[in-house]
Amino acid sequence: xxxxxxxxxxxASGVLAVLLALAFAWLQNPGAAGQRVGAAAVExxxxxxxxxxxxxxxxxxxxxxxxxxxxxxxxxxxxxDRLEALELRDWILATGAVxxxxxxxxxxxKEDYRDLGADEIDALVAYLSGLRASDGGATP
Amino acid sequence: MPDRAVIRAALWIGLYLLLVAAPxxxxxxxxxxxxxxxxxxxxxxxxxxxxxxxGVQFALTARFRRAAAPxxxxxxxxxxxxxxxxxxxxxxxxxxxxxxxxxxxxxxxDPRQAPWYMTAGRVALVLFFLVVVxxxxxxxxxxxxxxxxLWHALAATTAFLAAVGHxxxxxxxxxxPWKRVLWTAYTLSWVGLIVYVRLVKPWxxxxxxxxxxxxxxxxxxxxxxxxxxVGHAGLRFAPGQFGWLTLDDSPFHVREHPxxxxxxxxxxxxxxxxxxxxxxxxxxxxxxxxxxxxxDGPYGVFGTDRYPDAPGFVFIAGGVGIAPMMSMLRxxxxxxxxxxxxxxxxxNRWDDVIFREExxxxxxxxDLKVVHVLADPPPDWTGEHGWVDSALLDRHLPxxxxxxxxxxxxxxxxxxxxxRGLRSLGVPLARIHFELxxxx
Numbered sequence: 001x002x003x004x005x006x007x008x009x010x011x012a013s014g015v016l017a018v019l020l021a022l023a024f025a026w027l028q029n030p031g032a033a034g035q036r037v038g039a040a041a042v043e044x045x046x047x048x049x050x051x052x053x054x055x056x057x058x059x060x061x062x063x064x065x066x067x068x069x070x071x072x073x074x075x076x077x078x079x080x081d082r083l084e085a086l087e088l089r090d091w092i093l094a095t096g097a098v099x100x101x102x103x104x105x106x107x108x109x110k111e112d113y114r115d116l117g118a119d120e121i122d123a124l125v126a127y128l129s130g131l132r133a134s135d136g137g138a139t140p
Numbered sequence: 141m142p143d144r145a146v147i148r149a150a151l152w153i154g155l156y157l158l159l160v161a162a163p164x165x166x167x168x169x170x171x172x173x174x175x176x177x178x179x180x181x182x183x184x185x186x187x188x189x190x191x192x193x194x195g196v197q198f199a200l201t202a203r204f205r206r207a208a209a210p211x212x213x214x215x216x217x218x219x220x221x222x223x224x225x226x227x228x229x230x231x232x233x234x235x236x237x238x239x240x241x242x243x244x245x246x247x248x249x250d251p252r253q254a255p256w257y258m259t260a261g262r263v264a265l266v267l268f269f270l271v272v273v274x275x276x277x278x279x280x281x282x283x284x285x286x287x288x289x290l291w292h293a294l295a296a297t298t299a300f301l302a303a304v305g306h307x308x309x310x311x312x313x314x315x316x317p318w319k320r321v322l323w324t325a326y327t328l329s330w331v332g333l334i335v336y337v338r339l340v341k342p343w344x345x346x347x348x349x350x351x352x353x354x355x356x357x358x359x360x361x362x363x364x365x366x367x368x369x370v371g372h373a374g375l376r377f378a379p380g381q382f383g384w385l386t387l388d389d390s391p392f393h394v395r396e397h398p399x400x401x402x403x404x405x406x407x408x409x410x411x412x413x414x415x416x417x418x419x420x421x422x423x424x425x426x427x428x429x430x431x432x433x434x435x436d437g438p439y440g441v442f443g444t445d446r447y448p449d450a451p452g453f454v455f456i457a458g459g460v461g462i463a464p465m466m467s468m469l470r471x472x473x474x475x476x477x478x479x480x481x482x483x484x485x486x487x488n489r490w491d492d493v494i495f496r497e498e499x500x501x502x503x504x505x506x507d508l509k510v511v512h513v514l515a516d517p518p519p520d521w522t523g524e525h526g527w528v529d530s531a532l533l534d535r536h537l538p539x540x541x542x543x544x545x546x547x548x549x550x551x552x553x554x555x556x557x558x559x560r561g562l563r564s565l566g567v568p569l570a571r572i573h574f575e576l577x578x579x580x
Contacts, residue, residue: 002211002212003215003218003576005215006215006218006222007222009156010219010222010225010226012157013157013193013226014226014229014230016161017160017161017164017186017189017190017193018186018230020165021164021185021188021189022185024164024168024181024182025175025178025180025181026178028174028175028176028178029176029177029178029181059253059254061244061245061247062245062246062247062258065242069242069245070244071176071242071245072176072177072180072242073176
C-alpha cells in the first residue's frame with residue numbers, strides 16, 4: 001500500500017510539472033500555439049550563400065532564428081530592412097555603439113567572430129542584408 | 141497510521157510538491173521575457189521542472205529523521221527511485237521537444253565547436269541517464285554495491301552541477317538579478333546537502349565510534365555482530381528499526397550497509413544478525429572482535445512500538461527476515477508484554493532456522509504461537525511446508541485476525557504471496573507492515 005502511494009504521489013508530481021510547463025508556455029504565447037514563420041525560397045547571390053553556410057557553421061542558430069529555424073529569442077527575419085551593412089557588421093562583431101547595447105554575455109560571444117576573415121564577414125553581411133520582411137520573414 | 145502522523149505526512153508531501161513547482165512559479169513572476177513560441181517555452185519549463193525534481197532527490201536520501209518519520213525511510217528511498225524516473229523523463233522531454241521542433245537551435249554536438257553551456261547540458265543529460273540505468277539494473281550490470289554508491293553520488297552531483305551550469309550559461313529566464321540569485325541559491329542548496337551527507341555527517345560519526353565485541357555464528361549461514369559504543373552513550377532504538385553499519389572503514393568512504401537490529405530494544409545491547417548473501421555480508425564472518433565500526437541510525441517505522449493499542453501481533457519472517465522480529469519478541473519478553481504473538485517462520489531447511497532454540501525458549505516467556513514453514517522439509521517433518529499462502533494463514537491465524545498488526549520481513553516473492561494471502565482473509569492493508577529493503 002505504501003508503495004502504491006509513492007507511485008501516486010510521484011505520478012502526481014510529474015503531472016503537476018507538465019501542467020505547470022503547459023500553463024507557462026500557454027501564458028507566454030497566448031493564442032499562438034505552435035505557430036511559426038514559414039521559410040520562403042529566395043534567390044541568393046553566391047556571396048550570400050557562402051554567408052548562410054558561415055551562419056550555420058558558426059552556430060548562430062544557437063541564439064538566433066531565421067524563418068523559425070534556431071533560437072526564437074532573437075529572430076533575424078527582416079533584419080535586412082532594419083539595419084544597414086555597416087550596422088550589421090557592428091552587430092556581428094559587437095563593435096562600435098553595439099558593444100554597449102549588448103548584454104555582456106552576448107558581447108563576449110560575438111567578440112570571437114573577430115577571428116573570421118574579412119571576406120567571411122562580408123559574406124555574412126550579404127546573407128543578413130538579404131533577409132527582407134517581404135521575403136516571408138515577419139518583422140518582430 | 142495515527143491521525144497526527146497523517147497530517148504530518150500530508151504536510152511533507154505538500155512541501156515536496158511546492159519545492160517541485162517553486163522554480164516555475166518564480167519564473168512566472170516579475171518581468172518575464174516575451175514568449176518564444178509555445179513548444180520552445182514548454183520545453184524550457186520542462187527543463188526547469190525536471191531540475192527542481194532532481195534537486196529534491198538530494199534531500200530525499202539525506203536521511204532526515206523528521207521527514208522520514210511519518211513514512212519510513214525505506215519508502216523515501218523508493219520515492220527517490222520513482223521520482224528519478226519522472227525527473228529524467230522531464231529533462232529528456234526538454235531536450236526532445238527542441239530536437240524535434242527546432243534542431244538548429246541546438247547547434248553543434250562537437251564540444252570543440254559548441255558553447256560550453258550546451259556541452260554542459262548534454263553531459264548532464266547523459267550522466268542523468270547513466271545514473272538511472274546503473275541504479276535500476278545494478279545487479280544485472282554486475283556493479284558492486286559500494287562502487288555503485290560512490291559512482292551514484294559523484295555522477296549525480298556532477299550531472300546536477302553541469303545542468304546548473306547549462307541553465308546559468310543559457311541564462312535567459314534568470315536574466316533578472318534577483319531571479320539569478322534565487323535560482324542559484326535554490327540549486328546550490330541541494331548540492332550543500334551532498335556536502336552535509338558526505339562530509340558533515342561522517343565527520344560527526346567519527347566522534348561516535350563503535351567496536352565489535354562479538355561475532356556469533358548462527359544457524360543458516362548467518363552471524364550476529366555485537367557492538368559496543370566507544371566513549372559515548374550509544375543509541376536507543378525501537379524494536380524493528382535498523383541502522384546503517386560501516387565496518388573497519390572510515391565513515392567518509394560511504395561503505396555502509398543497512399541492517400535491522402536483532403537485540404532487545406531496551407537492553408543496551410546493539411546487535412545485528414546478518415546472513416551471508418552479498419559481497420559485504422559474506423565478509424561478516426571474518427570480522428574480528430575489536431574492529432572499529434560506525435553506526436548511522438536508528439531508522440525505520442517497522443515496529444510494534446508504533447501500535448501500542450494493538451490487541452496482538454503476527455510476525456511473518458523468511459530466512460534472515462527473523463532479525464527485526466527477534467528484536468520485537470525479545471523486547472516484548474523483557475517488558476512482560478501479555479498480548480498474543482504469532483510467529484510464522486519460513487525457511488528452506490530445518491537446520492537453517494535462525495534462532496530456532498531461542499524462539500522455542502521465548503514461548504515460555506510470551507503468549508507466542510510459532511509456526512515453522514519449510515520449503516525443503518526432512519522426511520519425518522509433520523509441520524507446514526511450501527508457501528505462506530492464504531490457506532496456511534487461515535489455518536493458523538486467530539479469529540480476531542482482522543484486528544491484529546502484521547509484520548512481514550523476508551524475500552520479495554514471499555512478502556508478495558503473504559500480503560495477497562492476508563488480503564484475501566480480509567486483513568486491512570493498513571495493518572500489514574513491511575519494509576522494502578532491496579533498494580538497488
